[in-house]
Amino acid sequence: MADSPTIDAVFHNAVIVTMDDAFRVLQDGAVAVAGDRIAAVGPSADVLAAFPCAVQTLDLGGRIVLPGLVNTHVHTSQQLARGIADDVDLMTWLHGRIWPYESHMTEEDSYASTLLCGIELIRSGVTCFAEAGGQFVSEMARAVELLGFRACLTKSTMDCGDGLPPNWSCCSTDDCIQSQKELYEKHHNTADGRIRIWFGLRQIMNATDRLLLETRDIAQKLNTGIHMHIAEIPYENQLILRTKGIDHGTVTYLDKIDFLRSNLLAAHSVWLNVPEIGFFSKAGVKVSHCPASAMRMLGFAPIREMLDSGVCVSLGTDGAPSNNRMSIGGLGGGESIYMVHGPLT
Ligand SMILES: [Zn+2]
Known part of the structure; x- marks a missing residue:
C-alpha cells in the first residue's frame, strides 16, 4: 500500500465486515477511500501507516463498516403512496388504491418519488436495488444517477386483464415490448455502468403468453434480467388453475410454457408447492423475499x-x-452502522 495524495479519507478503529472470499471480519480495521473507490482495507495500524497524508482521518470508535446492502424488490414510484392502502386485501390494494394512484402519476411525480425512496433506502444502508416496475423509467434513471445508486430499472408492462385503469388498458403487446426495448437502448449501462435496464412484467394476470414469451426471448438476447411478481396470493394460483387447465398455480404454468430462465427475478413467490420449488431450482430462477409485505398482506x-x-x-x-x-x-435506525461500497482497487 503506497502512500498517495489522492487518498481522501481513512476510516479507522472500526469493525470491518469485508464480505471478501474468506468472509474476513477485522476487529480493529480501517478503510482508505480515494474519490468514489475503496483504495485499501486492512488492520487500522497498517492502513494509517500507509496513508499518513490522507485528507481526512476519522476514528469510528468501534462502529461497524460493511458493504452496501442490495434491495431486490423496490417500487420507487410508490413512495408517495405510503399509507393509502392499509388494511385491505391485495386485489383491493392493487385495483382500488395503487393502480389509480400510479396511473395518475406524472413524470415529475415519478422523479420526486424515486428521490424520496432513494434517500430512505440510503438511510437503511442500501446502495443497489432492483426496481419492480413503474411507468417513467427515464425519471427513475435521472434520480438514480443523482443519488449514486446502482440499480436495475424496469418498466411495468401489462397487456391484458381485469381492473386496469383506462389509460393503461389500451397498451398492446407490441407497445409493451417496444417501449422496453427503447428504454434499454437509451439507459442500459448509463451513469458509469450503474444503471441497468431489465424487462418488467407486472404479474401473470396482466400478461398474455405472447408478452411473456417475447419478453423471455428479448431479455435473453440482450443478456439482461426480467423482474416479475409471481405467485403472490392464493387467488392468483386459483385463477391460473381455472383458466389454464393445469394442476397448480402460476409457476406450474410458467414451467409448462418454458418461460422460466436463470435471468428471472421472481418477487414474493409465496404460494409454491414442492414441484414448483423444483421448477425454480432447475431453471435457476432467483427469488426476492419481502418479509414486511409477507407479514402484512x-x-x-x-x-x-x-x-x-x-x-x-x-x-x-x-x-x-x-x-x-x-x-x-x-x-433504519442503525446509527452505529456505516455503509461503504465500491470495488476494491
Ligand atoms: Zn411488488
Whole structure:
C-alpha cells in the first residue's frame, strides 16, 4: 500500500465486515477511500501507516463498516403512496388504491418519488436495488444517477386483464415490448455502468403468453434480467388453475410454457408447492423475499425449502404502501452502522 495524495479519507478503529472470499471480519480495521473507490482495507495500524497524508482521518470508535446492502424488490414510484392502502386485501390494494394512484402519476411525480425512496433506502444502508416496475423509467434513471445508486430499472408492462385503469388498458403487446426495448437502448449501462435496464412484467394476470414469451426471448438476447411478481396470493394460483387447465398455480404454468430462465427475478413467490420449488431450482430462477409485505398482506414464502433446493433467495422491501417503510432488516435506525461500497482497487 503506497502512500498517495489522492487518498481522501481513512476510516479507522472500526469493525470491518469485508464480505471478501474468506468472509474476513477485522476487529480493529480501517478503510482508505480515494474519490468514489475503496483504495485499501486492512488492520487500522497498517492502513494509517500507509496513508499518513490522507485528507481526512476519522476514528469510528468501534462502529461497524460493511458493504452496501442490495434491495431486490423496490417500487420507487410508490413512495408517495405510503399509507393509502392499509388494511385491505391485495386485489383491493392493487385495483382500488395503487393502480389509480400510479396511473395518475406524472413524470415529475415519478422523479420526486424515486428521490424520496432513494434517500430512505440510503438511510437503511442500501446502495443497489432492483426496481419492480413503474411507468417513467427515464425519471427513475435521472434520480438514480443523482443519488449514486446502482440499480436495475424496469418498466411495468401489462397487456391484458381485469381492473386496469383506462389509460393503461389500451397498451398492446407490441407497445409493451417496444417501449422496453427503447428504454434499454437509451439507459442500459448509463451513469458509469450503474444503471441497468431489465424487462418488467407486472404479474401473470396482466400478461398474455405472447408478452411473456417475447419478453423471455428479448431479455435473453440482450443478456439482461426480467423482474416479475409471481405467485403472490392464493387467488392468483386459483385463477391460473381455472383458466389454464393445469394442476397448480402460476409457476406450474410458467414451467409448462418454458418461460422460466436463470435471468428471472421472481418477487414474493409465496404460494409454491414442492414441484414448483423444483421448477425454480432447475431453471435457476432467483427469488426476492419481502418479509414486511409477507407479514402484512401476502403470507410467508417457503424460504427454507427454497434454500434447501438450491434456489437463490434475496431480500426486498417492496413499495412504501406494502411496507410503510423501506428498511431491510430493521437497519433504519442503525446509527452505529456505516455503509461503504465500491470495488476494491
Ligand atoms: Zn411488488
